[in-house]
Amino acid sequence: MRRAHRNAHRMLWPALAVLVGLALAMSLVMRAPPPAAPPPPAAEGQR
Amino acid sequence: MSVGFKAVQWNREKYIYDAILLAGVTLYVVAFIAISHRIEPPKDLPEAIDVRIRAFGTCAFFMLTIILSIGPLARLNPWFRKLLFNRRHFGVLTFIIALLHAWFMIEWYEAQGSLPSLLTELTKWSDYGKFIGFPFKVIGFAALLILFLLAATSHDFWLSFLSPPVWKWLHMALYVAYGLVVLHVALGIMQYDSNPLIPIMLAASFALVAVLHVVAGWRERGMDRGTPTGGDGWIAAGAPGAIPDKGAVIVVAPGGERIAVFRDGTEIGALTNLCSHQNGPLGEGRIIDGCITCPWHGWQYRLSDGCAPPPFTEKLATYPVRIRNGVVEVDPRPLPPGTPATIHLPAP
Numbered sequence: 001m002r003r004a005h006r007n008a009h010r011m012l013w014p015a016l017a018v019l020v021g022l023a024l025a026m027s028l029v030m031r032a033p034p035p036a037a038p039p040p041p042a043a044e045g046q047r
Numbered sequence: 048m049s050v051g052f053k054a055v056q057w058n059r060e061k062y063i064y065d066a067i068l069l070a071g072v073t074l075y076v077v078a079f080i081a082i083s084h085r086i087e088p089p090k091d092l093p094e095a096i097d098v099r100i101r102a103f104g105t106c107a108f109f110m111l112t113i114i115l116s117i118g119p120l121a122r123l124n125p126w127f128r129k130l131l132f133n134r135r136h137f138g139v140l141t142f143i144i145a146l147l148h149a150w151f152m153i154e155w156y157e158a159q160g161s162l163p164s165l166l167t168e169l170t171k172w173s174d175y176g177k178f179i180g181f182p183f184k185v186i187g188f189a190a191l192l193i194l195f196l197l198a199a200t201s202h203d204f205w206l207s208f209l210s211p212p213v214w215k216w217l218h219m220a221l222y223v224a225y226g227l228v229v230l231h232v233a234l235g236i237m238q239y240d241s242n243p244l245i246p247i248m249l250a251a252s253f254a255l256v257a258v259l260h261v262v263a264g265w266r267e268r269g270m271d272r273g274t275p276t277g278g279d280g281w282i283a284a285g286a287p288g289a290i291p292d293k294g295a296v297i298v299v300a301p302g303g304e305r306i307a308v309f310r311d312g313t314e315i316g317a318l319t320n321l322c323s324h325q326n327g328p329l330g331e332g333r334i335i336d337g338c339i340t341c342p343w344h345g346w347q348y349r350l351s352d353g354c355a356p357p358p359f360t361e362k363l364a365t366y367p368v369r370i371r372n373g374v375v376e377v378d379p380r381p382l383p384p385g386t387p388a389t390i391h392l393p394a395p
């Protein structure tokens with residue numbers, strides 16, 4: 001790899017990594033919570 | 048090497064590399080499908096196809112993660128240099144696996160007779176304004192397109208047609224493809240499958256690639272500042288024994304160009320670190336069958352004069368070397384390509 005490539009690589013990689021990392025973090029935060037467990041079946045006497 | 052584009056010669060190491068690669072991929076896909084069927088047997092054809100989509104999708108993702116990790120790993124630890132060799136085949140196979148992932152996705156729609164709904168999904172323009180809900184398949188297609196471009200231009204015809212520097216710039220798009228794949232998974236399966244393994248696998252792989260690049264880049268930054276020179280401008284490369292036999296150490300000239308100092312038994316010589324094929328890092332290669340062999344695709348050069356063995360015609364710049372006070376020193380002023388410049392250590 002020539003110097004110019006190395007320098008471009010060093011600049012491109014962190015910029016891309018920050019962008020993708022931010023998007024990844026956002027998609028994790030905005031991810032829908034797992035579906036709640038179904039409530040336990042009601043006891044006969046409570047009907 | 049420049050004869051009829053037969054640049055990349057097959058040798059035993061390449062066959063072994065490819066065999067291991069193919070066996071690894073087959074094993075992964077078969078194991079993924081078998082385990083998935085055991086845990087939750089598919090109830091119908093679309094569910095069976097869905098398992099294949101996941102098997103090939105995760106396989107392509109891990110392959111891309113490995114490809115991008117090999118470079119920095121090889122810089123951090125010489126053991127990984129053997130993985131650099133033939134990385135091109137690794138890349139082409141990754142494209143094929145990603146293509147199969149996309150193919151099964153289309154088959155999934157077809158199996159349900161709902162192929163038009165794929166088109167509807169991709170042309171629902173209002174979704175393009177959303178973050179969660181963005182048509183993630185489009186991101187996947189974009190990544191696949193880049194992988195296709197890289198696989199299609201991996202042949203030496205394109206290298207010669209585009210010239211090595213342009214070719215190298217083009218192939219840096221692999222980083223963009225990886226970023227797109229991460230987003231494809233994050234906005235796709237991760238959003239509608241609550242399996243905690245998906246975000247863990249995604250974040251861990253991404254972090255691994257990022258951290259390896261940061262650490263390797265940090266190390267190399269120090270290297271690019273240059274190797275200290277003696278009073279007369281010659282650069283110290285260390286004691287002869289510190290240069291691995293049939294391997295090299297890399298020193299940096301004041302202008303920043305790297306020089307590979309090789310040792311083959313008692314013979315020591317220095318050449319430019321840039322392979323004339325695609326500027327691969329020659330100093331990370333080894334001496335195989337008496338020739339310096341580039342770690343990227345196996346082009347070979349004689350240590351004695353930097354010339355490729357006949358019938359090939361490439362010549363690399365060599366550098367004068369000497370031994371002073373038990374230390375190998377290199378003159379950073381290059382000699383014309385193909386100039387014999389090695390020295391021999393006195394017999395022990």
Ligand code: FES
Nearest residue numbers: 322324325327341
């Ligand atoms: S053989 Fe391809 S870069 Fe050296």
